[in-house]
Amino acid sequence: MPNPIRTTSNTQTPTNSTPATFKAGDAILCPFVGNGSYQLFIDDEHGLLSFIAGVNKYHTRADGKQCPNDKSPSIFHDTPANRQIIDALYSQNTPKPSQRKLIDTTSADDDEVVLLKSSKILNNADELSGAVDVLDDMSSFLGLIYSGKLDQSDTKALARLTQTTVDTWAEILNTQLERLNEVLTLTKFIKVGE
Amino acid sequence: MTASIQKAPISKPNQRKVIDITELDDNEVIVLPTDMLSDIACHMNGAINALNDIGNILYLIQQDELSSRQASSMARLTNDAAERWAMLLGHQLDAINEAMTESKFEKVGE
Numbered sequence: 001m002p003n004p005i006r007t008t009s010n011t012q013t014p015t016n017s018t019p020a021t022f023k024a025g026d027a028i029l030c031p032f033v034g035n036g037s038y039q040l041f042i043d044d045e046h047g048l049l050s051f052i053a054g055v056n057k058y059h060t061r062a063d064g065k066q067c068p069n070d071k072s073p074s075i076f077h078d079t080p081a082n083r084q085i086i087d088a089l090y091s092q093n094t095p096k097p098s099q100r101k102l103i104d105t106t107s108a109d110d111d112e113v114v115l116l117k118s119s120k121i122l123n124n125a126d127e128l129s130g131a132v133d134v135l136d137d138m139s140s141f142l143g144l145i146y147s148g149k150l151d152q153s154d155t156k157a158l159a160r161l162t163q164t165t166v167d168t169w170a171e172i173l174n175t176q177l178e179r180l181n182e183v184l185t186l187t188k189f190i191k192v193g194e
Numbered sequence: 195m196t197a198s199i200q201k202a203p204i205s206k207p208n209q210r211k212v213i214d215i216t217e218l219d220d221n222e223v224i225v226l227p228t229d230m231l232s233d234i235a236c237h238m239n240g241a242i243n244a245l246n247d248i249g250n251i252l253y254l255i256q257q258d259e260l261s262s263r264q265a266s267s268m269a270r271l272t273n274d275a276a277e278r279w280a281m282l283l284g285h286q287l288d289a290i291n292e293a294m295t296e297s298k299f300e301k302v303g304e
Contacts, residue, residue, distance in 0.1 A: 036218065103224040105293040110227040114213040117220040118297045124234050125290040128283050129303030131241045135280035138248050142276065145255075145269035152262055159255040166252065170245040173238050180235040186213045189232040193239035 021062050022049060027078035031090040033058060037078045051075075112188055120179075127176045134169045138162065222298055230289065237286045244279040248272055 022028065026040045028051060038051040040060070048059045060066060064073025076082045106113050141162055144150050150158065181191040216223045251268050254260050260268065291301045 034218070100220065101222045101298075103222070103293070103296045105230075106225055106227050110229070111209065112211045112213070112228045113225050114215065114228050114231055115223055115225045116215050117217070118222045118224045118294065118299065121224055121226070121290060122294060122297075122299045122302065124238075125287055125294065125302040128234075128237070128241075128287045128290070131238075131245070132280050132283045132287065132303065135241065135244065135276045135283070138245075139273050139276040139280065142248075142269040142273035146266045146273065148266065155262075155265065156256045156258070159252040163249055163252040163256070166245050166249040170242050170249065173242045173245070177235060177238045177242065180231060180238065183213070183215060183231060184228075184235055186215075187228040187231070188211075189228060189235075192232070192235040193242065 022060065022064055022075065022077075023062070024049065028075045029078050029082060029086055030058070030075045031086050032074055035086075035090070114183060114187065116183070124176060124180070127172055131169055131173055134165060138166065224293065224297065226293065230293075234286060234290070237283055241279050241283055244275050248276060 022040055024040050024042045027037050028040055029035075029037060030051070030053065033053040033056070036053065038053055040049055040051050042048070043050040043057070043059065046059070049062060050057050050059050052058075060075055061068070064075045066074050076086065103118060141158060145155055177193060181193075184191055212225075213228070251265075251272055254268075255265050287303055291303075294301065
């Protein structure tokens with residue numbers, strides 16, 4: 001029997017009518033703490049409705065107020081309508097995730113991907129480019145040594161000079177590698193060069 | 195009509211593990227396969243080793259611990275390593291540059 005796959009899920013969440021009630025699992029906005037979307041959960045420690053923004057945990061009541069005496073709630077359901085109103089009220093200078101430019105270099109079968117700032121990758125490119133230049137220079141210098149084009153005192157003098165460059169570049173790459181390793185610990189790969 | 199066999203991708207995008215290390219205010223972000231990151235790290239590690247080896251030989255040369263024949267043959271060996279690593283790093287750089295073509299940054303090392 002042909003069974004056409006048709007999803008009839010209703011993605012449109014109706015805008016909340018007052019009084020709004022919140023429960024664990026709801027996605028909420030809280031412009032006081034940040035411009036992200038947060039998920040409510042029950043805090044095991046106190047049994048209170050909570051959400052985490054950045055490194056802080058905030059408690060809230062089911063009516064969205066922080067304290068019973070509050071006149072208005074401080075959290076709102078994460079709906080397109082609410083998002084628009086909050087954006088208009090609290091438009092901040094920080095770009096919101098939707099304003100980000102996303103460069104996707106992955107293919108469909110990549111099962112583990114990392115999302116990072118594009119300038120981070122650029123740092124790697126800069127340093128690799130520097131290392132390529134240094135290695136090229138070294139190879140020219142080593143070429144001069146083995147083809148006997150330098151006498152012994154020239155060789156010594158140039159060796160001393162180039163060594164500083166080589167050491168500096170090894171150091172620079174090491175710092176960069178440590179940064180990459182920090183990210184790699186989060187992946188299925190192991191750290192490199194330990 | 196009978197149901198036809200549908201081609202399914204090996205791994206659907208929603209089965210991916212996404213590691214997000216961006217900050218809220220990063221205005222340009224890139225999503226890379228972690229394999230690429232691991233490749234970059236491996237290449238860097240190789241370059242570091244090559245540079246350290248070169249550094250050691252340079253040290254021996256300036257300390258007069260090698261005869262000129264020894265220095266010459268060590269130089270030849272290290273030269274091969276340096277050339278190979280420069281080439282490998284160049285390929286890696288191409289791969290990064292390709293990923294960065296869409297970004298606000300310019301290509302590196304052209």
